[in-house]
Amino acid sequence: MDALGGDLHGDATRIIERLAPLQSATPDALSFLSNPKFHKDLATSQAGCVIVSPAAHEVAATRGDFIVTPDPYLYFARLTQLWKAHLAPVQEDRIHPSAVIHPQAQVDASARIGPLCVVERGARIGADTVLKANVTISEGCVIGARCLLHPGVVIGADGFGLAPSKDGWVKIEQLGAVRIGDDVEIGANTCIDRGALDDTVIEDGVKLDNLIQIGHNCHIGRNTAMAGCSAVAGSAHIGANCTIAGAGMVLGHLTLADGVHVSAASLVTRSIHKPGQYTGVFPIDDNASWEKNAATLRHLHSLRERVKSLERALEKAPAEQNEKTS
Amino acid sequence: MDALGGDLHGDATRIIERLAPLQSATPDALSFLSNPKFHKDLATSQAGCVIVSPAAHEVAATRGDFIVTPDPYLYFARLTQLWKAHLAPVQEDRIHPSAVIHPQAQVDASARIGPLCVVERGARIGADTVLKANVTISEGCVIGARCLLHPGVVIGADGFGLAPSKDGWVKIEQLGAVRIGDDVEIGANTCIDRGALDDTVIEDGVKLDNLIQIGHNCHIGRNTAMAGCSAVAGSAHIGANCTIAGAGMVLGHLTLADGVHVSAASLVTRSIHKPGQYTGVFPIDDNASWEKNAATLRHLHSLRERVKSLERALEKAPAEQNEKTS
Amino acid sequence: MDALGGDLHGDATRIIERLAPLQSATPDALSFLSNPKFHKDLATSQAGCVIVSPAAHEVAATRGDFIVTPDPYLYFARLTQLWKAHLAPVQEDRIHPSAVIHPQAQVDASARIGPLCVVERGARIGADTVLKANVTISEGCVIGARCLLHPGVVIGADGFGLAPSKDGWVKIEQLGAVRIGDDVEIGANTCIDRGALDDTVIEDGVKLDNLIQIGHNCHIGRNTAMAGCSAVAGSAHIGANCTIAGAGMVLGHLTLADGVHVSAASLVTRSIHKPGQYTGVFPIDDNASWEKNAATLRHLHSLRERVKSLERALEKAPAEQNEKTS
Numbered sequence: 001m002d003a004l005g006g007d008l009h010g011d012a013t014r015i016i017e018r019l020a021p022l023q024s025a026t027p028d029a030l031s032f033l034s035n036p037k038f039h040k041d042l043a044t045s046q047a048g049c050v051i052v053s054p055a056a057h058e059v060a061a062t063r064g065d066f067i068v069t070p071d072p073y074l075y076f077a078r079l080t081q082l083w084k085a086h087l088a089p090v091q092e093d094r095i096h097p098s099a100v101i102h103p104q105a106q107v108d109a110s111a112r113i114g115p116l117c118v119v120e121r122g123a124r125i126g127a128d129t130v131l132k133a134n135v136t137i138s139e140g141c142v143i144g145a146r147c148l149l150h151p152g153v154v155i156g157a158d159g160f161g162l163a164p165s166k167d168g169w170v171k172i173e174q175l176g177a178v179r180i181g182d183d184v185e186i187g188a189n190t191c192i193d194r195g196a197l198d199d200t201v202i203e204d205g206v207k208l209d210n211l212i213q214i215g216h217n218c219h220i221g222r223n224t225a226m227a228g229c230s231a232v233a234g235s236a237h238i239g240a241n242c243t244i245a246g247a248g249m250v251l252g253h254l255t256l257a258d259g260v261h262v263s264a265a266s267l268v269t270r271s272i273h274k275p276g277q278y279t280g281v282f283p284i285d286d287n288a289s290w291e292k293n294a295a296t297l298r299h300l301h302s303l304r305e306r307v308k309s310l311e312r313a314l315e316k317a318p319a320e321q322n323e324k325t326s
Numbered sequence: 327m328d329a330l331g332g333d334l335h336g337d338a339t340r341i342i343e344r345l346a347p348l349q350s351a352t353p354d355a356l357s358f359l360s361n362p363k364f365h366k367d368l369a370t371s372q373a374g375c376v377i378v379s380p381a382a383h384e385v386a387a388t389r390g391d392f393i394v395t396p397d398p399y400l401y402f403a404r405l406t407q408l409w410k411a412h413l414a415p416v417q418e419d420r421i422h423p424s425a426v427i428h429p430q431a432q433v434d435a436s437a438r439i440g441p442l443c444v445v446e447r448g449a450r451i452g453a454d455t456v457l458k459a460n461v462t463i464s465e466g467c468v469i470g471a472r473c474l475l476h477p478g479v480v481i482g483a484d485g486f487g488l489a490p491s492k493d494g495w496v497k498i499e500q501l502g503a504v505r506i507g508d509d510v511e512i513g514a515n516t517c518i519d520r521g522a523l524d525d526t527v528i529e530d531g532v533k534l535d536n537l538i539q540i541g542h543n544c545h546i547g548r549n550t551a552m553a554g555c556s557a558v559a560g561s562a563h564i565g566a567n568c569t570i571a572g573a574g575m576v577l578g579h580l581t582l583a584d585g586v587h588v589s590a591a592s593l594v595t596r597s598i599h600k601p602g603q604y605t606g607v608f609p610i611d612d613n614a615s616w617e618k619n620a621a622t623l624r625h626l627h628s629l630r631e632r633v634k635s636l637e638r639a640l641e642k643a644p645a646e647q648n649e650k651t652s
Numbered sequence: 653m654d655a656l657g658g659d660l661h662g663d664a665t666r667i668i669e670r671l672a673p674l675q676s677a678t679p680d681a682l683s684f685l686s687n688p689k690f691h692k693d694l695a696t697s698q699a700g701c702v703i704v705s706p707a708a709h710e711v712a713a714t715r716g717d718f719i720v721t722p723d724p725y726l727y728f729a730r731l732t733q734l735w736k737a738h739l740a741p742v743q744e745d746r747i748h749p750s751a752v753i754h755p756q757a758q759v760d761a762s763a764r765i766g767p768l769c770v771v772e773r774g775a776r777i778g779a780d781t782v783l784k785a786n787v788t789i790s791e792g793c794v795i796g797a798r799c800l801l802h803p804g805v806v807i808g809a810d811g812f813g814l815a816p817s818k819d820g821w822v823k824i825e826q827l828g829a830v831r832i833g834d835d836v837e838i839g840a841n842t843c844i845d846r847g848a849l850d851d852t853v854i855e856d857g858v859k860l861d862n863l864i865q866i867g868h869n870c871h872i873g874r875n876t877a878m879a880g881c882s883a884v885a886g887s888a889h890i891g892a893n894c895t896i897a898g899a900g901m902v903l904g905h906l907t908l909a910d911g912v913h914v915s916a917a918s919l920v921t922r923s924i925h926k927p928g929q930y931t932g933v934f935p936i937d938d939n940a941s942w943e944k945n946a947a948t949l950r951h952l953h954s955l956r957e958r959v960k961s962l963e964r965a966l967e968k969a970p971a972e973q974n975e976k977t978s
Binding site for chain 3: 344345346347350397399400402403404406407409410413422424440441442458459477478509511513514515530531533535536537548549551554555572573590607608609610611612616617620621623624625626627629630633636637640
């Protein structure tokens, strides 16, 4: 614990057996309060010790042992890392014997490659990077240092490039690759396509959740995070420190400035040059209400025309009346 | 057939060579009518025999052999199971030699593990459960009895847990696991993330289609069914006997009561405590009509203000007129 | 180059080292201009040679070497194929030794099967078809000639067929298979389910991007193209030469005519019998504006009723006034 700092108020010799949420914590557990929404759970938590911010100091003191730190959530994140290191199993094979690694691929001596991974010709895997099971790194793709790729990830499949012809679609061979920076995490079954001519680029510190699609030639800026089932179509350029919530999507060839936040299930259809939160989603309702509103929505433009007519009529009406009454 | 019950009207010695839909059935086929929408196809079907409800008895009788049962769809479902068992190939390896099973994993003696599956340390696979090809069961995850996991399923990848810091995102190690009950089916390339502290829980009888994302710490209630491309974000609690249609989504930390039905492509943004059907989707239209209505939608709030003004003007107008005319 | 035709204006002995986009091309690169939007980049491009349409002939001539062809994009597509063939590595194993191919599967002698693929009993793989890494072809499924399947593709997992019963869902065994025509490309982690009774059919020349879901018994017509994260629910029949943009979706049992184009993130909820572009998506906006408009949307139907009342009031009003003033 000394590694993390914070001020301990209470019994420094207490034995912690596990980390747990406030609501389900037992006296052998260490818990934390970061979201003020759960403040009410603090007083009644059975946790042996609780990590709190200075603002929760007083309530925590009425309850038992606690640690005060300016950012309990960040403290807790670091604590999970210590905890995991503490629990880690005996080291197994660095490269699982079932992995298929091309002799012309370069895998750093400190990288770990899980069972049934494929690393193709010319691919490079950086220091301390971990590929879990069933990950595919296609020809010539580069993964930086300290990355974590979850099962089923596919890096460097062909981008979706097709030219129409009178005989059907003609494939545009995808001659670029994928370049992924350092400290990038990529969730299960997520796909990042190789570029058509230039490379697809994922900058340092990007975090991608599961089942995400990144099209060819995209550029995802430093420390941007994308949640599950989101997608970015080809040649889009996403800035740094952006977030795209679950199933949020960005059309191709668009540019998003740094610090743009896309809400869940929202489709970005134009470039966004100003940081901020952007949303476009039909509000959910009971089905009968939705049906009525959705039916009306198909006549919304004409409804506006009717309102315009009414406005004109009312503007005119008093004049006409005046004439009539005068 | 005796195993399924139902009243056979017709030739009990007829040889059935296959099961087929009403429209394409040939005289060697057994077919069924469950949806009244297809009632018109009954009279003209070439099927050798048809499974019908009592309501369709008379029409069926004008056509040829038939079986009457209160629920033809359920009867048909059970029939497909008999049929498949009848067609089943010679038993092959119970555990395919290419599967990678950790020595500290527990696989029930009756379970079947397909080619190129990975079952990690401490994972447990229940009786009669089947893993098709390329399935990954991560460390410590538990799968119940009689489950069926399709190719590419990933159970127990890390949940998407990150704390912001001035140096970028800090990973929250995911210390929980995934617990899956009995009789659960999970479709191809679907992902269920491990919990952050507690486990992610999938109760008995849940049915998940392909390419679904279940976030960390979710709880999916008994017999709930989710269709392809749907998603539930972290820590959501879905009740029993719910359905989520294709690409339906539930945001994190929400609660859905038992018997809630989410329509396709609808995003649940608040907890739902009352059973029923819920929808939120922009109705599709030809592009030109959509463009006009969507453009107006961006001014909907001000349109309402204009209607309010009109209402006030009209309320006032008669009074003013009265004054003028009096 | 002679293989592709086109009129070269300039130095026929120039050595081309790479293909590149106009903006980043260097003097050793060949580039192309197809989208008039990038016309302004032509004059300033450093490319050694540029492929242009007759319309861009004059501007290209002011710059340096160029090739004139009626369809520069198609020319470029074919050029990438020549280029890739030129760069291709020494031929490796036709069937990777780690692939698991059932003895009763049929793989054409010219097909190539990548590492860790699974080809189950009774499956057939056509001439010159390529399966990249980790592809699963389930029992009895048929893949035509010259197809390309990217990593993680799952062909022939069970369709999502369930009958409700008082004891929960009863599985409908999926007794059909998947039949895929010639010249089909299927993107990473895309899933195509086997049919319930009949087969799921993908016709010649269909192009599917990554993470797509095709439900059981679907029929996708010739040369239709679907972008990433799109989905078609069970028993839908999509015509030829359709396009479904990213995350576009089609509900089950619907029919789309030839030449229907579904916009990104749009949900098709009814059959479409007329070719054209169809859209249904809530326009994205800054979050505050969206909130106001979305809140109003939930009262849209009653807003229309209020407009109707106003219209009636105004129609009546003049009459009443006339009475009063007369």
